[in-house]
Amino acid sequence: MSLVFLLSQAAAPAAQTRIGQPNVVAMAFFFVFIAITLGITYWAARRTRTTEHFYAAGRTISPGQNGFALAGDYMSAASFLGIAGLVSTTGFDGLIYSTGWLVGWPVVLFLIAEPLRNLGKYTFADVVALRLRQTPVRIAAAIGTLATVIFYLIAQMVGAGGLIKLMFGLSYETAIVIVGAAMIAYVLFGGMIATTWVQIVKAVLLLGGAFLLAMLVLARFGFNPAALFRAAAERYGDAVLAPGQLVSNPWDAFSLGLALMFGTAGLPHILMRFYTVPDAKAARTSVFYATGLIGFFYLLTFVLGFGAMVLVGPDAIRAVDRGGNMAAPLLAELIGGTPFLGFIAAVAFATILAVVAGLALAGASALSHDLWVNVVRHGKASGTEELKVARVATVVLGVAAVLFGITFKGQNVAFMVSLAFAIAASANFPALVMAIFWRGFSTAGAVASMLVGTIGTLLLIWLSPTVQVDILRHDSAWFPLKNPALVTIPLSFAVGIVVSLLTSVRSTDAENAQHERRMHMGSAGD
């Protein structure tokens, strides 16, 4: 019965979409979101008095709250609009991303979350530098952090400008300035407390909106996902349910998979969230919740993507935006009319805002806590001074993000998200794992590993088909893989191990016992 209904729906031409025209409902929802989040920021500002509040929300966030906040930090517009678009235009291939973006979370839980919480204070560099010489390690870690944050930020800002233009009819520059101003306001005044609650509100809205949309799609197929997939295959051929052109080179698939899996465990804005909970057990529980929420969300993208393919149609989706990013909003419009389109558009905007706020806070902590306090001032800055520097750094990063957004207008920046993941996986993750688990890790080994990871990734991305063929339009590229993680992750580990073995200063048994104790029992056990 659903199929008959479906065929009648197919006649709806996409030309009728109101996407791109000023949408009163979208504006209303968006202003409600801004009003609520600024209210939260005002409330949080009065509680943000110390660096511990600013970077770590006073370590008072509960595991459940942090689970939602982690999910909010992680589920970017790329995963909501991008995956739905990819599935709606290519079918199964888009699902490779749905799974790849989740499988890093168990790794975060098994290897990183609890030791990080017990060993560090505000940044992941705290853990890498713990037993090593502060200045060189902090500088190298800050380079890795800032490279990850800036490329992620550029991708988000350019995406934000384009999407908001499409959905609200605002000019690109206006959209970028609004995003930058809101981001600065959240972080500058409300620090981690406001950022955490913005993430929670956003995660609830995104999960709720995606769930509602998916249920409305499934209602047309008797709440049977298989009926939806069958309709897609009947309309667009059996190929949409099987791997297609996206994975033409197996090594590309492995390399991208490695970047997604281990990059998650090296993202500074995610790692920073583990300091906001009271102890290691709370960090553990919060990853468990986050994995559940994020996995649930990616399962919904199966339904949203195929739903948009069947109900809206790939051609109609590409007609609005060549990248397919408007699949979910078009689907919402078709099912719930302009009001639902407005709601989903506002959710997408909120999603972008929340992610850039988390990135700005992580970047500001690298500039103030790692570079200013521990390198420039050799760890002797007062809390008041550190807080002031962190706030200046927030404004600098916010202004930089707006300028980046305007500079890269119209450029192909989609690859910058996978570049950010590749740097996180190759520069931050190996150093973190070795610093936690290997007593032989030396200062020179840590610095060499992080620098080789960052520079190697940037160099190989430059030489890869992603830049040489897709952007510079050359016929071929010197380096064959689109994502370098397959080479740069093992390289970074190897450099860290070899240099450490050559320069290792043997630590005493007492030092090792103390490190082990702190890693498991926290600094209170000292």
Place this chain on the structure above:
Amino acid sequence: MPNNPGDAASRISALAAARWRIAIILTVAMVLIYFGFIALIAFNRALLAHRLTPGLSVGIVLGALVIVASWLLTWVYVRWANRHYDAALDAIGRDEGAGR
């Protein structure tokens, strides 16, 4: 200070080794599951295209199962940590407190 720090240290070492073992086994399991899925995509498309029912290809089912497997592995770890790891840490802390 505990009156027998060497004993506590060796108990922590043993616990650290146990946690490391669990962490590595579960990480390797996750890597094998995900890259097994990727390997099938790369090398055995025919299998993934095979239909179990008219709407469900093996590929879609396995994709969903990768997500379910991620949930299960995190659940296994959290259950182990809540039951054994936390209890062992508590016991070490308690014995130290008693020996003070």
